Amino acid sequence: MIIESIKLTNFRQYQDVDIMFTKPDKNKSFTIIQAPNGVGKSNFFNAIIWCLYDKEIYLTKEDKRLPLINTIALKENDGNSEVKVEIKMRDEKDRPVFISREQNFYYDQERKIKKAPSKLKMVREINKNMIVVSEPEYILSQLMPETIKEYFFFDGERLDNYFKKEGAESIKNAVFKISQIDLLDKIIIHLSEKRQSFVRENKNLTPVADKIRQEIESASKALETSKQDLDEKNRFLVEGKKNIKEILEKIRKNPIKNAKDLKEQRINLEEEVKEYEDKIKELELDFEESLVNLAPKILIHNAIENTKEIIEEKEKRKEIPPGITDKYIRKLLEKKECICGRILSNKDGSEDNLKELLNRYKNLSDLGSILLNIKTDIEIIFRENSKFKETYLNYEKTLRELEKKREEKSKLLKKTIEKLSLSDESFAKYEGDLESFNTEIENINMKIGELKASIVNSEQFIKSRNEALDDELKKEKKFNLLRRKRDLCAQTLEIAERMKKEIMEETKEEIEKRTKEQFFQLIWNPSAFKDVKIDEDYTLSVIHASGLEALGSLSAGQRQVLALSFISAINGVSGFNLPIIVDTPLGRISKDTRSNIAQKLPNFLKNKQVVMLVTDEEYTTDVRKKLGSYVGKEYEIKLKEFKNGGIAKIIEK
Amino acid sequence: MDTEINQKIIGKIEKIKEKKIREFLKEIVCLEFQNSEEGRWPFREEYEKRINKFLDD
Numbered sequence: 247m248i249i250e251s252i253k254l255t256n257f258r259q260y261q262d263v264d265i266m267f268t269k270p271d272k273n274k275s276f277t278i279i280q281a282p283n284g285v286g287k288s289n290f291f292n293a294i295i296w297c298l299y300d301k302e303i304y305l306t307k308e309d310k311r312l313p314l315i316n317t318i319a320l321k322e323n324d325g326n327s328e329v330k331v332e333i334k335m336r337d338e339k340d341r342p343v344f345i346s347r348e349q350n351f352y353y354d355q356e357r358k359i360k361k362a363p364s365k366l367k368m369v370r371e372i373n374k375n376m377i378v379v380s381e382p383e384y385i386l387s388q389l390m391p392e393t394i395k396e397y398f399f400f401d402g403e404r405l406d407n408y409f410k411k412e413g414a415e416s417i418k419n420a421v422f423k424i425s426q427i428d429l430l431d432k433i434i435i436h437l438s439e440k441r442q443s444f445v446r447e448n449k450n451l452t453p454v455a456d457k458i459r460q461e462i463e464s465a466s467k468a469l470e471t472s473k474q475d476l477d478e479k480n481r482f483l484v485e486g487k488k489n490i491k492e493i494l495e496k497i498r499k500n501p502i503k504n505a506k507d508l509k510e511q512r513i514n515l516e517e518e519v520k521e522y523e524d525k526i527k528e529l530e531l532d533f534e535e536s537l538v539n540l541a542p543k544i545l546i547h548n549a550i551e552n553t554k555e556i557i558e559e560k561e562k563r564k565e566i567p568p569g570i571t572d573k574y575i576r577k578l579l580e581k582k583e584c585i586c587g588r589i590l591s592n593k594d595g596s597e598d599n600l601k602e603l604l605n606r607y608k609n610l611s612d613l614g615s616i617l618l619n620i621k622t623d624i625e626i627i628f629r630e631n632s633k634f635k636e637t638y639l640n641y642e643k644t645l646r647e648l649e650k651k652r653e654e655k656s657k658l659l660k661k662t663i664e665k666l667s668l669s670d671e672s673f674a675k676y677e678g679d680l681e682s683f684n685t686e687i688e689n690i691n692m693k694i695g696e697l698k699a700s701i702v703n704s705e706q707f708i709k710s711r712n713e714a715l716d717d718e719l720k721k722e723k724k725f726n727l728l729r730r731k732r733d734l735c736a737q738t739l740e741i742a743e744r745m746k747k748e749i750m751e752e753t754k755e756e757i758e759k760r761t762k763e764q765f766f767q768l769i770w771n772p773s774a775f776k777d778v779k780i781d782e783d784y785t786l787s788v789i790h791a792s793g794l795e796a797l798g799s800l801s802a803g804q805r806q807v808l809a810l811s812f813i814s815a816i817n818g819v820s821g822f823n824l825p826i827i828v829d830t831p832l833g834r835i836s837k838d839t840r841s842n843i844a845q846k847l848p849n850f851l852k853n854k855q856v857v858m859l860v861t862d863e864e865y866t867t868d869v870r871k872k873l874g875s876y877v878g879k880e881y882e883i884k885l886k887e888f889k890n891g892g893i894a895k896i897i898e899k
Numbered sequence: 900m901d902t903e904i905n906q907k908i909i910g911k912i913e914k915i916k917e918k919k920i921r922e923f924l925k926e927i928v929c930l931e932f933q934n935s936e937e938g939r940w941p942f943r944e945e946y947e948k949r950i951n952k953f954l955d956d
Contacts, residue, residue, distance in 0.1 A: 388932070426905040432931050433924075440946050730954055737920055738927070745911045752907070 247343070247389060248336050248855045249825050255330040256319040257296070258289045258309065259885060259894040267825075268878025270855045276848065276876045277857045279896065280865050281883035286894040287859040288401070290883070291829045295399060297331035297347045299392050300364055304401050304829065313359045315351040317891045325353035337389075338823065341371040345386065390824055394424050397816050398824045402806065402831040418784035424816060425753045430746040434739060441735035442466065444728055445715065455718040455725075462711045469704040476697040479690050484783050486687045491785075493676050493683070495798045505669045508662055515659040522652035526645065533641045540634055543627045554624045557617045566614035568607055575604040712736070753819055754780060760815035761786075761808075764850050768807045770839045778808070786812065802834045810843070814850040825855040832864040840864065844872035904932050923953045 249267045254260040268277045281287050289309065292302040296314070313320075320327045332346040349364035368382035379385050390398070397420060422428055445451065445459045560566045570585075579600055582590045590597040716732065719725035762778040765788075769775065775796065777789040788808065790796035800808065810831070817826060832840045848856075860869075880899040885892050908928060915921040926949050934945075 426908060426932075429904070429928060429931050430908065433927055436931070436946060437927075440950065727954070731950055734919070734923065734950055734953060737917075738924055741915060741920060741924065745908065748911065749905075749907050 247338070247824050249857070250334040250336060250342075252294065252334075253330075253332040254290075254293050255332075256316040256327055257293045257329050257331055258312070258314065258316060259286045259892045260290065260293065260896075261316050261319055261893050263894070263896050265881060265896050265898075266879060267855065267857060270853060274876055274878035275851070275853065275855055276873060276878065277855075278865065278873070278877050278880045279857065279859045279883060280862065280881065280899075281859070281885075282862050285883050285885045286892075287861070287883065288829055289894075290896070291399070291401070291827060291859055293331045294333065294827060295395070296364075297333055297345060297366075298386060298390060299395065300347065300366070312891075313351060313361070314349065315359070315361075316893070318888060318893060320351055320353075320359070321890060325357070327351055337370075342369075342376070343371075343389075344369040345382070391423055394420050396420075397424065397813055399827045400813065401829045402810075403829070403833050417786075421753060421757065421784060421816060422750075425749060425819070427746060427750055427753075430742055430749070433742050434746065437735050437739045437742065438466075441732050441739065444731050444735075448725075448728055450724070452718065452722070455715055458711050458715040458718060462708055462715065465704050465708050465711065469701060469708065472697050472701050472704060476694065476701065479694050479697060483687060483690045483694065484785075486683050486690060487783075487785070490680060490683050490687070493680050497673065497676050505666060505673060508666045508669060512659065512662045512666060515655055515662060519652055519655045519659055522648055522655060526648045526652065529641065529644055529648065533637075536637060540630065543631055544634065547627075547631055550624045550627060554621060554628075557621045557624075560614075560617065566610075566617050568610045568614055570603075570607055572604055572608040572611050575600060575607055579604065754782065754784070756819045757812070757815045760818055760850075761812045764811035764814060764846075765808055767846050768811060768839065768843050769804060770836070770842065778811075803836055803839060806834045807839065807843070810847070811850075814847070817851065817854060823854070825857060826851060827857040827859075829859040830861060830864065831858055832869065833861070837866070837868075840866070841868045841872060844869040848873065848876040904928060919953055923949065 248270060250269065251264065251266045253264040255262060265279075268274055279287065279290065288304045288306070289302075292304055295304075296302050302309075302314070315327060315329045328348050328350050330346060330348040332344065335343040335345065337343050344367075346367045347364050348367075350362040352360055352362075354360050366382045366386070368379040368385060369376050370379055370385070371377070442459075442462065445455070446463070451459065557566070578585065579590070579597070582597070584590055584596055584600065588596075590600060592598065712732075716729060719729045719732075758778070758780040761780065765778050766772045766775070774791055775788055776791050776793065777787075779787045779789065781787070786797060786808070788796045788800060790799075797808075832843060835843065881896045882899055883894055883896050885894045912921060912924050912928065915924065927946065930945055930949070
């Protein structure tokens with residue numbers, strides 16, 4: 247199927263738009279629709295989804311508040327107008343298929359906007375005649391099943407959801423649907439039923455044949471129940487594994503990592519708090535010591551201040567230092583000479599007088615020197631005492647700073663300990679959940695084992711009873727036709743079952759191979775990864791170069807590359823040849839990778855019609871150059887804002 | 900055979916050596932594809948018609 251053209255009438259901002267898409271040939275298969283964000287790319291995309299499936303999947307909050315119809319058109323048409331989206335397609339045999347959906351909107355008496363149910367119409371060419379399809383929903387569900395729409399029409403910004411929301415089960419179901427394995431399933435069920443119904447409806451069976459028939463039917467019912475049980479248990483198993491994966495992911499991403507960090511942080515903070523406490527103690531000791539040294543000096547401050555005053559008074563009065571030194575008097579006595587120059591004599595008592603003076607000055611000189619020394623000491627003490635205030639203030643300041651820092655670190659430490667205890671609690675909870683899920687999985691696996699064994703036994707029993715029934719039927723000629731019918735069913739059934747198994751294995755292997763190839767070609771750091779795997783439940787794994795699972799730690803861009811690789815692999819492997827319409831395909835991808843994708847994507851999507859809705863940032867000169875030779879048509883969306891809403895036009899470049 | 904059927908299925912059917920089984924399987928695959936919604940119309944009769952057709956052949 248390819249889309250030839252799309253015509254939008256009154257669909258949101260598109261009042262009247264009609265554009266042709268590139269018809270894929272050997273060289274060109276891409277159509278580009280370029281617009282800045284918020285102009286209408288997603289609504290154009292929504293218009294296609296709405297036409298096919300009667301829903302809009304990528305609505306902004308603002309769009310959700312607004313009606314589907316262009317409000318300007320509704321007003322211009324007196325409050326009664328229609329939205330219509332028409333898609334002209336061509337099927338595999340190049341026959342035209344016209345699909346359209348329309349919906350009437352009108353004002354009620356209170357001028358509130360009301361809508362009628364939408365109507366889908368399909369016209370197809372059958373035997374060279376254009377025929378209106380009587381059940382368009384049903385035919386559309388066969389041509390483009392809604393369950394697989396997200397593998398053909400997807401939003402690049404939401405590709406990540408394939409790994410987040412969509413479980414492996416839904417991917418597996420989509421792959422089965424895309425590969426039409428469900429078709430073979432139905433054939434197997436119907437052939438088995440038919441094979442059995444031939445004997446059930448035959449009224450002339452011998453009593454032995456009838457007994458075997460009853461045994462087969464009863465075993466078939468038990469087999470059916472076991473198969474349903476097995477399906478259910480397998481679903482539980484997938485769910486359980488998913489839960490375990492999620493818990494492991496949570497543990498890997500948050501608590502353990504946090505706990506490790508928090509534990510380190512706690513140790514560091516404890517050390518820091520201790521350091522501050524030690525510093526405070528040291529400071530207090532130093533201060534105490536200096537206080538002990540200074541205390542006596544401070545206590546005698548007043549007394550020594552008086553002493554100093556007395557000394558200074560004495561100095562002022564020239565009492566100290568004495569005017570004549572004892573040394574000078576001693577010299578005079580040795581020379582027997584008086585201060586006035588005459589000779590000393592014992593007779594006039596001058597020598598004795600000088601000797602007495604010597605004794606007096608000797609004492610005075612010593613006292614004067616002592617007093618002067620004391621004065622110097624007092625001045626030193628005064629200087630020290632005057633520094634005490636400064637020392638005290640410094641001590642106070644440093645102490646306050648240290649206490650403040652210790653307080654800050656203590657608070658942080660407290661918080662860290664609280665967080666750590668919470669993290670330990672979460673971890674304990676996760677561990678508990680893990681244990682219970684593991685126990686549950688163990689039980690499910692045991693039950694699955696029992697069911698598989700029971701299914702094998704039932705199948706063997708049914709097979710042997712069928713052989714016995716055929717032997718019994720062989721005994722009478724009248725059962726020849728019945729036997730031949732049963733034979734045809736049995737042989738076809740065997741082939742259909744083998745085909746189903748082979749296609750399932752081949753499809754999975756091929757999707758895995760292509761996803762891996764494409765991922766490694768598109769990713770900017772391939773050496774960081776070792777492998778991409780898809781297990782039998784369609785759970786995707788990316789193996790890091792170290793051998794560890796890396797899916798959970800991929801960046802948004804890497805996940806987008808993986809999703810693009812996976813989707814194009816599914817597309818390539820699927821039997822469906824539908825157009826691929828992708829909104830914002832390169833949004834989260836870095837410049838270099840964008841260029842690489844633009845170069846390689848056309849090869850991955852060979853012969854597929856591709857419509858890309860791109861922003862100006864995505865569709866860079868480089869991307870345009872790389873895609874250039876594959877692009878047949880290139881459009882630009884232009885939006886004109888009016889008071890009552892906006893009108894968008896799509897203009898060919 | 901309908902071109903909208905997975906080419907893998909078609910390819911595998913084409914490889915079946917026994918002509919009767921090959922043709923029968925082709926027909927019922929098409930039958931299932933065209934009417935794959937459960938209970939749309941009675942399969943039983945359609946299957947029986949085809950089984951009888953291939954037995955008569």
